[in-house]
Amino acid sequence: MECVLPSETALTWLPQAARLYLAHTEGGCSLRELARIEGCHPSTVLRQVRRVETRRDDPLVDQALARLGAQARTALPPKEIPPMTATMRIDRPTVEDATLQREARRVLRRMNEPGAFLAVARDMEKAAVLREGPDGHTSRVAVVDRAMAEVFALKDWIACRSRGRVTIYEITTAGRATLKRMLAENEANKNGQADALAPFGDQHRDWETASDEKAERIRYNRAESPLSILGRRRDRDGKPFLTPDLVAAGERLREDFEVAQIGPRVAQNWDRFLTGSDRGAFQPGSGPCDGPRGARERVASALRDLGPGLGDVVLRCCCFLEGMEQVEQHMGWSARSGKIVLRIGLQRLKLHYERLGERAGMIG
Structure with missing residues (x-):
């Protein structure tokens, strides 16, 4: 009896929790078998599967999982083969990883601006990033494909704020961290730096520059x-x-x-070096x-x-x-x-x- 997870090479962008969820719901893999493959406790797999299930209230997440589940069902072997021996294979998504990285930098940067949000209407192939100005006027600043927005929601980069005929999304903490890491990687590539660990450190930094009496500019990490x-x-x-x-x-x-x-x-002692003729002298106490x-x-x-x-x-x-x-x-x-x-x-x-x-x- 063998259980195989969705191919990681086929869906490099798919989060681990979503892979486990699809393997359990569409591939028929039990939680214990998934835990054995992942080398963890079954309760860990259960929590990840439940978390993905609860997120299906999000329209974009639900549509993304439904689309991926349909691909998995068409790729499964005939029904006479036991489901535990089935190998799930999901076709490569329509967006390549390079496109995903480029679109994420463009859209998340816009959504990170004050007053910005993503609006998705029913049966529309495009989603719009809108920004509300101080005067209350709303302007469109970016447009993204609906399939790409589904990927953003599934990766927890955006979260649903309100539902209706037009669903509103806003950027999450994970989305801001991802944006920082992508911008740091892009900057490192431009400068020819090969330090792979720097982008992951930069996503936790919030640089600020302050003025001081002794030094004109002080750079520190607010985070x-x-x-x-x-x-x-x-x-x-x-x-x-x-x-x-x-x-x-x-x-x-x-x-x-x-x-x-x-x-x-x-x-x-350099404390009194510039205070007078007794500079550097011993002071009582x-x-x-x-x-x-x-x-x-x-x-x-x-x-x-x-x-x-x-x-x-x-x-x-x-x-x-x-x-x-x-x-x-x-x-x-x-x-x-x-x-x-x-x-x-x-x-x-x-x-x-x-x-x-x-x-x-x-x-x-």
């Missing part, structure tokens, strides 16, 4: 800290979940935490470990003020850069409750720094 990610999310009222002052308080604690990890200074020691005292003071619970979540999220799901699992909290506790902790931390004032001793 490095979980606080920056939560600061860009909106609540039901459309306001940021974390206000900029709360994010600044968390980054202030992280800066002290990083300074506290620095060892004793063994080279010359400024020993070789004064910087890290002072930072450790400030971190300990802030955590003592927050107390247990609030101090734990702030330390793990701001200093250890742990995600909310990881913090909730470690603390034994329910899902989506950690960010509420984090916001309360950051509010307390902000009050702590306001009470300290100039005594906070920040280096920034």
Whole structure:
């Protein structure tokens, strides 16, 4: 008894979960047999199959799976052969991989613009990318084939926002990450760079340039800290979940935490090199470990003020850069409750720094 998955060479763009779903529903492969082929537990295959099944409420996903399922049924051997010995073969899609990459860069870039969305009407071969301007006027910025839009939906690059005679789609987080990776790969190819790992790292980066008194331009990654990610999310009222002052308080604690990890200074002290004739001279109370020691005292003071619970979540999220799901699992909290506790902790931390004032001793 042999069960064969849909050929990966025939559908290189087809997600793994969709391949397992088609092999189970159209090819007659059992979940245990699929798990044996994939080398995983049957519950893992079951979750992927169920996830694809629940997504069939999406019109584009349902039409894509129906089309692929029809191709699989026509490619199956006669009925007298047991279904478990059948080999599913699905013809190559009408779009090549190069076309898919090119269309994805063009369409996802447009959908990533503010106020942009994809509109698909019933029985129409084309889908339109529309963008709503500040004055409420809607303009068409791109057109894409319906078959290509089905591929986007099946790969979870776009998600259905509203259904009706005209179905509205918007770009997902996975779609934005894919767009970043494609643009990074395209830029690397233009520059002749052969680093294959850079595009996957670039999809998690959100570069920002800021001005500083000491340096004209500072380039940093806004997506490095979980606080920056939560600061860009909106609540039901459309306001940021974390206000900029709360994010600044968390980054202030992280800066002290990083300074506290620095060892004793063994080279010359350049702090007062440009301050006068006594530059480089020894200052009372400024020993070789004064910087890290002072930072450790400030971190300990802030955590003592927050107390247990609030101090734990702030330390793990701001200093250890742990995600909310990881913090909730470690603390034994329910899902989506950690960010509420984090916001309360950051509010307390902000009050702590306001009470300290100039005594906070920040280096920034």
